[in-house]
Amino acid sequence: MRAIVYEEFSVLPQLRDIESPSTPTAGVVIDVEATGVCRSDHHAWSGHDSTISLPHVPGHELVGHIASAGPEVTDFRVGQRVTVPFVCGCGRCRWCLSGNAQVCPNQTQPGFTHFGSWADQVVIHNADANLIAVPDDLPASAMVGLGCRFATAFHGLRVRANLNAGETVAVFGCGGVGLSAIMIARAIGAQVVAVDVSDAALERARQHGAAHTVNASGKSPTQLSAEVVAQFSEECPDGVAVSVDALGREDTIAAGIASLAPLGRHVQIGLLSAPPVIDVGRVIGLELSVLGSHGMAAAEYPEMLDLVGDGRLRPQDLVTNVIGLEDAPAAMEMLGSSTGSGMTIIDLSR
Template identity: 40%
Template structure:
């Protein structure tokens, strides 16, 4: 198969002919139709995560949708030709988290694109298909399906389940990349009053188009101070959608008493997973902190119903479609935070 291959960290990825993936008895092989270019791929390419170990050559790409090309003999819920979305965290169905419906935090989690070759190749293997895959409705095209595969569903799970956002609440979103913009649209659809925070006016304008009722340029103003003025006391929910020290701390400082901080963004090499936080404030104000990664497969129908009925429009986040050869250039743009919206690969 044709694939974009990572041969060395921080070096431009290259096009190579690679072996087609083999199909396991419980898995499927998918012909990739579209794959989102996500900052998590960029983090891996940069070598930001000490917990991620891989061998080279490697094929990244974890936001993909496509068509099942081959099924293992024990797969019962899916067949060749089915259109599917691939969650980027796959459970094995045996640990206590999987047995309670939380496959996204499986003790033995598999992550296509990270623990195995992913969607920057023409084909990808997905393990334990019956408990991990979700069918993509005919009314939703593959580009949109790919756009939902990581950022959108992580934001959906975080906002609806982990932070339990309610209509009428003030929700602050720090960082308006693809993840943050997804959060803007989802929180707005749930009836929240969204305030978007970034240092790029173009991204803030995009956030307004997606429903933000106010924006703050953190390069020009103190976001916590302005947020508390707008909301008359602070946000009910504040989200760090980037994962750097400035956005995490600003998010916590933007909350009212008994507010909820939602951490969506991973850190960079600079933070190495550790960010100083205002512990005394957290204690005195009874601040709650939650994380969100991917989404349990059981929650997909709720998200897809909202998409099919027009209440959510992940396609509105897609600003560019590229060929797989153009992905290295997109990564370079990510290094300078130049990207606006979501970029999707749909041409191999």
Template identity: 50%
Template sequence: MRAAIYRSFGGPVSIEEIDDPPCPPHGVIVAVGSTGLCRSDWHGWQGHDPDIPLPNVPGHELAGTVVEVGPDVRNWAVGARVTVPFVCACGECAACARGDQQVCERQTQPGFTHHGSFAERVALDHADVNLVAVPDAVDLDTAASLGCRFATAYRAVVQVADVRAGQRVAVHGCGGVGLSAVMIAAARGAHVVAVDPSERSRARAVELGAAQTCSDADGVTEMDVSIDAFGAPTTMRASLGCLRPRGRHVQVGLLGADDTPPVPMGAVIARELQILGSHGMAAHTYPAMLAEIADGTLRPQDLVRETIGLDEAPARLMALGEPSAGVGGVTVVRVAAIIGS
């Protein structure tokens, strides 16, 4: 199969012919239709997760069609249109038993623990736990964005922060995750303040429901909830700094190499701030999100700003560290000509 692959951290990413992945006994092989171009894959390529085995095929946001099924799979068949959370859970550990598959103790992640979806085919583990059927009304470009950025934002806003109508919500960083969070929080009736240095991203945030925008967090105060969707020590501290007493900070953006930044713990204690992490979303909680997509409450398709081909993916992946990368929404890589229903 054709795939984008790198053999050293920070090294060249190229399109090559490599072996098809073997099908796990408990998993499936998916012919990739679309896959998202995500900053998390850039972090992986940079070596911020040194446990990634090399050589590696990036890609963890995907949608496509099942083309092979392992002998231990009970609920899926060839031909199913599917997506999957970027955390593939084992279904058997203590976290999974609690329903917290997004923090599975034995999780696998395409593009990180094994070859990912910047390829014509990808192997997915524990299919009966992790696969999510893509409704006929949802195209594969949109479905690909659900596996990481949109679902991650949905869990952060709805399941972790418990955002409600009338609350004040700040979103720091308006790339794919941040714009998704803006849309989801606004759909819940929150007053959303979008913080991003890019004028283009701020304009998109307004289109998606933000009530206010600003280029930095100066003057942003008394927030009930604040979400760092970018992932940097500066945005993390700005998020904590804009909260009202007993406000909730949700860290979604990865911090990259600087993942142990100083935290103003004195203010956290004195103001009884809550610091919450949010990491993906379990497959069994997708139905509520899909129902809101089906009835038009949420429109993740509005976040897809452009589509590119697999041949363009290596250069675009390597450029994700540039300041303008991610401005305005989600870029989707169309891998195979099976887009649509």
């Protein structure tokens, strides 16, 4: 099969013919229809992820059809169209059995723990616990982002923060995850203020549902939080209900926590290179919640898929570039310098 392979970190990957994968006893092999180009792929290629063994095939956001299934797979059939969370649980531990496979200690991740979906085929382990059946009539562009950026944002907002219609949300960072969070918050019925240093990113945030925007350039966390709160002076004069850091910066975390009303919830999605300093006194005094979001278990997908199915959530609107597999190495390299907020997907039929 065709696959994008790198044998050294930060050295341009190559399109190669490699051996097709064998089918695990409890897993499946999927014919990849389309797969995403995510900044996490670039972090792994750059050598920032200790789970990567070389040579390696990247890719963790995907939609496709089951090509073969192991004898222990009972809930899915060959030919079925499926997607999958980027975090796949073992299906047997206490966390998986409680519906929290995203924190499974024995998790696997295509494109990280084993060869990923920048290939004609990809293996998914423990298929019954991790696959999600998706409709045949929805475009691949609506499905690909559900494995990572949309799943992480949905889990953070709806499950961890229990966001409800009518609440106020501040999203710091309008890249792929940030825009996903904005779209999800609007689909739920919340009001959103988007924060970024780029006017172009803020315009895109408005296009995807942000009612208010704040340019963070040159502002301290205190100044930024005050401006964010001012955007909701009528709806929520004491602060916002939920803040989301989609960047992974200490200053945006500080601004997010400072913008929260009493009993507010801060959702941390952006990764940091070192632990941040946060205002613990404010967290205690206002009884704030600081919540992490690391993907989403397959068990939580039905509500998000309902939003996609009825058109309230349109992940395909984030797709700005569709390429073939032969263009993927250049796309990987571009991730290191790109500041665009759109989504690139690889169409395996090209």
